[in-house]
Amino acid sequence: MSAVPTAPLASPSDPSEVEIPAPARPMSGFRETLHFALRNRKLVFGLAMTSALLLIALIGPFIAQHGPLAYGTDLALRPTTHGGYWFGTTLQGQDVFAQFVNGLRLAFIVGAIGGGIAAVVAMAVGFTAGYRGGVVDEVLNMITNVVLVIPTFALLLVIAAYLQVRGVLPEAVFIGLTSWPWAARALRAQTFSLVSRDFVDMARLSGRSSRKIIVKEIAPNMSSYLFMMFILLFGSAILIAATLDFIGLGPSNTISLGQMMQLSVQNAALQLHLWWWFLPPGLAIMALVGSLYVMNVGLDEVFNPKLRDM
Amino acid sequence: MLRYFARKLFVYGLTFIVAVTVDWAIPHLMPGNPVLALMSRIQAQDPQVSQTMYHHYMRAFNLDLPLWKQYGYFWVSLAHGDLGTSIVQFPTPVSSIILHAAPYTLALLLPAILLSWYAGNKVGALAARRKVLDNSALPLSYALTATPYMWLAILLSWTLAVTWRVFPVGFAYDPTAIRTLSWTFVGNLAYHWFLPFLSLFLVAFGGWAIGMRNMIIYELESDYAHYLGALGAPQRLVRKYAFRNAVLPQVTGLALALGAILSGALVTEIVFSYPGLGFQIYNAITNQDYFVIQGIFLFIIIGVLVANFIIDIVYLIVDPRTRIGMEGGRS
Numbered sequence: 001m002s003a004v005p006t007a008p009l010a011s012p013s014d015p016s017e018v019e020i021p022a023p024a025r026p027m028s029g030f031r032e033t034l035h036f037a038l039r040n041r042k043l044v045f046g047l048a049m050t051s052a053l054l055l056i057a058l059i060g061p062f063i064a065q066h067g068p069l070a071y072g073t074d075l076a077l078r079p080t081t082h083g084g085y086w087f088g089t090t091l092q093g094q095d096v097f098a099q100f101v102n103g104l105r106l107a108f109i110v111g112a113i114g115g116g117i118a119a120v121v122a123m124a125v126g127f128t129a130g131y132r133g134g135v136v137d138e139v140l141n142m143i144t145n146v147v148l149v150i151p152t153f154a155l156l157l158v159i160a161a162y163l164q165v166r167g168v169l170p171e172a173v174f175i176g177l178t179s180w181p182w183a184a185r186a187l188r189a190q191t192f193s194l195v196s197r198d199f200v201d202m203a204r205l206s207g208r209s210s211r212k213i214i215v216k217e218i219a220p221n222m223s224s225y226l227f228m229m230f231i232l233l234f235g236s237a238i239l240i241a242a243t244l245d246f247i248g249l250g251p252s253n254t255i256s257l258g259q260m261m262q263l264s265v266q267n268a269a270l271q272l273h274l275w276w277w278f279l280p281p282g283l284a285i286m287a288l289v290g291s292l293y294v295m296n297v298g299l300d301e302v303f304n305p306k307l308r309d310m
Numbered sequence: 311m312l313r314y315f316a317r318k319l320f321v322y323g324l325t326f327i328v329a330v331t332v333d334w335a336i337p338h339l340m341p342g343n344p345v346l347a348l349m350s351r352i353q354a355q356d357p358q359v360s361q362t363m364y365h366h367y368m369r370a371f372n373l374d375l376p377l378w379k380q381y382g383y384f385w386v387s388l389a390h391g392d393l394g395t396s397i398v399q400f401p402t403p404v405s406s407i408i409l410h411a412a413p414y415t416l417a418l419l420l421p422a423i424l425l426s427w428y429a430g431n432k433v434g435a436l437a438a439r440r441k442v443l444d445n446s447a448l449p450l451s452y453a454l455t456a457t458p459y460m461w462l463a464i465l466l467s468w469t470l471a472v473t474w475r476v477f478p479v480g481f482a483y484d485p486t487a488i489r490t491l492s493w494t495f496v497g498n499l500a501y502h503w504f505l506p507f508l509s510l511f512l513v514a515f516g517g518w519a520i521g522m523r524n525m526i527i528y529e530l531e532s533d534y535a536h537y538l539g540a541l542g543a544p545q546r547l548v549r550k551y552a553f554r555n556a557v558l559p560q561v562t563g564l565a566l567a568l569g570a571i572l573s574g575a576l577v578t579e580i581v582f583s584y585p586g587l588g589f590q591i592y593n594a595i596t597n598q599d600y601f602v603i604q605g606i607f608l609f610i611i612i613g614v615l616v617a618n619f620i621i622d623i624v625y626l627i628v629d630p631r632t633r634i635g636m637e638g639g640r641s
Contacts, residue, residue, distance in 0.1 A: 146325045148566070149614050155332060182566045235456070236570075242458045243573050246580070248595055261460055265581055270468045271479070278468070282461025290456030297524070306531040 036302045043302060046295025053288050057108050060101025068102040068255050070094065079276050088276040091267045096260075100280045103257035107238045107288060110172045110256075114237030117176025119230045122183035127214045129184070130191025137188075148181040156249050168251045171244065175237045183229050190225060194218050224303040228296050235292040242285055257281035318622055322615055329611040334384045336607070337600035338377065345373060348397045371395075371601075393605035398597045404605035407590060412609065414482055415586035417503060419575050422510035423564075430518025431560055435553050437519065438526035447519060454516025459574035463509040463581035470505060477505045480583035506582045514571055521563060525556035558629055565621045568614055 037043055065084025066072060072083070072093040079088040079096075087096035129140040156174055194200060195218075203213045219226065244250055245258025264270070264278035301307045345367045349360060368374045371394070372383050387394070393404040430451075437447040454462075471479045483489070483498045529535060529552035538548045576588030583589060587606050594602040 142321055142324060145321050146328050148569070149325045149611070149618065150329045150332060152569075239456075239458055239570075240573075243460070243577055246458075246460050246577050247592060258458070258460075261458075261464065265460075265464065270464065270472050273468075273472070275468065278461075278464050282458055282464065285461065286453060286457045288456075290452050293452055293456055293520075297520075300524075307527055 033302060036308065037298075040298045040302050042294050043298025046291045046293075046298055049287060049291035050295065053104065053284070053291070054108060056101060057104040061098070061105060064095065064098035064101055066095035066098050068095070068098040070098075076272065076274055087280060088274075090263065090277055091269065091272070091274065096277055096280065099255050099260055100257075100284065102255060103260055103281055104284050104288075106168050106251070106254065106256045107241070107285065109168055110175065110241040111234040111238045111288075113169070113172035114175035114179065114241065115230055115234035117173060118180040118183065118233045118237065119226070121177065122180040122187055122229070122233075123219075123226065125180070125184040126187025127191055127218065130188040131195055131210060131214055131218065133192075133195075140184075141188075144181045144184050147178060150178075152178040156244060166250075166252045168254060168256070171241060171249075171251060172237070175240050175244075179233065179236060179240060183233060186229070187222075187226075190222055191218060194221060224299065228299050231292050231296045231299070235289040238285060238289055257285055314626075318619070322619060326611070326615060330385075330388070330608065331381075333604055333607045333611065334381060336604050338380065345371060348400065388608075393608065394601035396599055396602050398594070398599045398602070404601050407602060408587070408605055408609050411585060411587045411590045411606075414584060415575060415579070415588065418506055418510060418578070418584070418586065419571065422507055422514060422575070423568075423571055426511045426514035427518050427560070427564060430515045431522045431557065433515075434519040434522025435526050435549070435556070438523045439530060444523070448523065451516040451519040451523075454512050455520060457513055457516075458577075459510065459513050460577040460581050462513055463506065463578045466505050466509050467581055478502050480581075482585050502584075506578050506584050509578050509581075510571070510574055513574060514567070517567065518560065518563075521560060522556060525559060526552050529553075529556050558625075561621065561625050561628060565618050568617055572610065572614070 061068075072085070072089060072095065074083065074085065074089050075093045076091050077083075077085050077089040077093075079086060085095055085097065087100055089095060090099075125140050125144060129137040129144075152174075155178070156171075159170065159174060200213060200217055203217050208216075241250070241256065242258035242261070245256045246262045248262065250256055250259050250262075258281070260281040261278055264274065269275075269277045345364060348367060349364055365374075372380055375383070391405060393408070396402045396404055396407060399407070433447055434451075437443045467479060471477045478484070478501060480502075482502050483495065484502075487495055487498045489495060526549075530548070535548050535552055538551065539545075575586070576591065578584070579586045579588035580592045587609070591603060591606045593599070594606070
């Protein structure tokens with residue numbers, strides 16, 4: 001099931017109303033952007049939070065005292081410094097801290113790969129549909145609609161049954177290949193509004209190939225938009241992965257944040273008040289995805305002077 | 311107008327065919343064989359008996375036919391409303407499992423979607439360009455929309471149900487309740503319904519509020535809004551126009567968000583052991599009950615298609631430009 005921009009890019013459906021940020025002027029424009037970027041509280045907050053979480057994900061697994069899947073002898077231990085179980089243990093004696101940092105790392109991997117693939121597909125479909133129009137547009141639009149509506153769980157179920165040992169990579173690729181439709185639609189609308197501009201006509205008259213015009217003329221004019229789209233896809237890929245893992249369709253050779261929540265619910269951690277088991281994974285996802293979304297709005301305000309709150 | 315509908319219906323028809331084909335493929339492309347799973351459940355001792363039963367079930371599920379015939383029969387039985395039989399709860403037909411579970415899911419989903427959309431849009435519109443409200447409502451909305459559905463469900467269940475015992479921990483009604491159409495039973499249902507509903511509502515609410523707030527700011531900065539302001543129109547009027555324009559993308563957003571809210575409902579049901587479709591599908595996945603998985607997915611596909619179609623019609627009503635013939639947004 002596709003997840004969606006819970007915080008949609010503010011893009012009016014009518015392309016004539018779409019705001020295209022002015023092409024960046026050399027140097028002074030960059031300086032100006034930097035000036036506003038450093039003074040935008042949302043952007044700075046989001047960036048700092050994401051970086052902090054990334055640091056934990058990078059360093060955490062090295063300082064964890066136990067393997068994420070290793071069983072210890074202390075069962076359902078409260079958070080303690082004893083034995084290196086900083087976040088306590090699960091009901092079966094696994095180290096919650098080790099699972100937590102491992103899951104956080106997986107979340108970044110799923111976000112980067114899943115979000116990246118989704119962004120690439122969305123750009124390919126959106127640019128082509130918007131630039132070519134006509135029959136190509138119709139066909140691509142149809143494909144977009146089909147992917148949007150198909151319950152992606154059904155597809156994943158078939159794949160899950162085939163791959164006996166599943167890593168996080170197939171899951172990320174899968175999420176990337178199914179979560180692009182809304183972004184493709186938004187890009188198509190943006191491209192429509194650019195195609196009729198003079199500079200695109202000029203490029204066409206000069207005999208450049210369509211591919212070159214898209215890459216060199218159209219894409220740079222919405223580079224900020226593309227970047228923000230990637231951030232949203234990154235965040236939604238993490239949320240989708242958590243949902244899939246929670247249902248039991250996640251990776252089988254490691255443990256993710258979604259699986260931590262699944263196992264805690266399955267083992268009645270709620271009734272047993274093992275809060276150190278089920279609180280950290282959800283909190284980490286909330287903090288990561290939330291800071292990504294906040295960063296996104298901050299970027300929007302930096303790139304689009306009209307939105308600056310002054 | 312007619313062309314608009316004809317094209318929409320064509321896309322929906324195509325989507326339906328593709329989706330049903332994927333759905334049909336679930337038990338067929340899977341390695342192993344659902345009948346073998348059923349046999350291992352029955353545990354017949356005599357090899358002669360198990361051999362006979364195996365062939366009987368292969369025929370009963372049409373699994374002994376060539377693939378293309380199986381595919382054809384799938385459509386035929388689909389047209390008859392026959393979705394097969396559950397393997398785990400043999401011989402309960404899948405359709406009766408769905409009929410028992412679907413009302414619970416719909417009772418969660420419909421109010422959660424509609425109320426969160428309404429409330430989120432209202433709050434988002436109020437918060438835009440208003441310092442105090444923006445600074446309080448916006449961070450909260452971001453936290454809510456970034457929360458995984460199951461985690462908020464876990465949080466609410468742990469605090470309000472397990473620790474403080476204000477609400478029940480799970481299920482649709484007390485096991486001791488008498489299932490009649492009485493006020494006490496309806497009250498009991500509502501009492502169990504509230505927490506899963508609240509959890510769904512809150513996450514969805516955050517997304518709508520943020521979307522609306524950002525859209526309103528875009529609209530308030532557009533030329534027509536400035537012009538109205540320069541003419542001396544009261545702020546209330548300008549905001550009213552901005553709201554009407556900003557609501558259009560939110561209607562489209564509703565169609566895009568359906569999948570996410572739906573999967574949210576599925577995991578929320580799992581946390582609360584709420585006996586809807588999500589709970590059933592979770593059990594079916596863990597028990598490899600292919601025909602139940604297949605049937606529930608089919609139901610979901612049809613539900614999503616119907617909902618999309620309704621949203622299309624709503625969009626046609628609220629946006630006059632679509633009626634005049636601006637199809638798709640070509641400028």
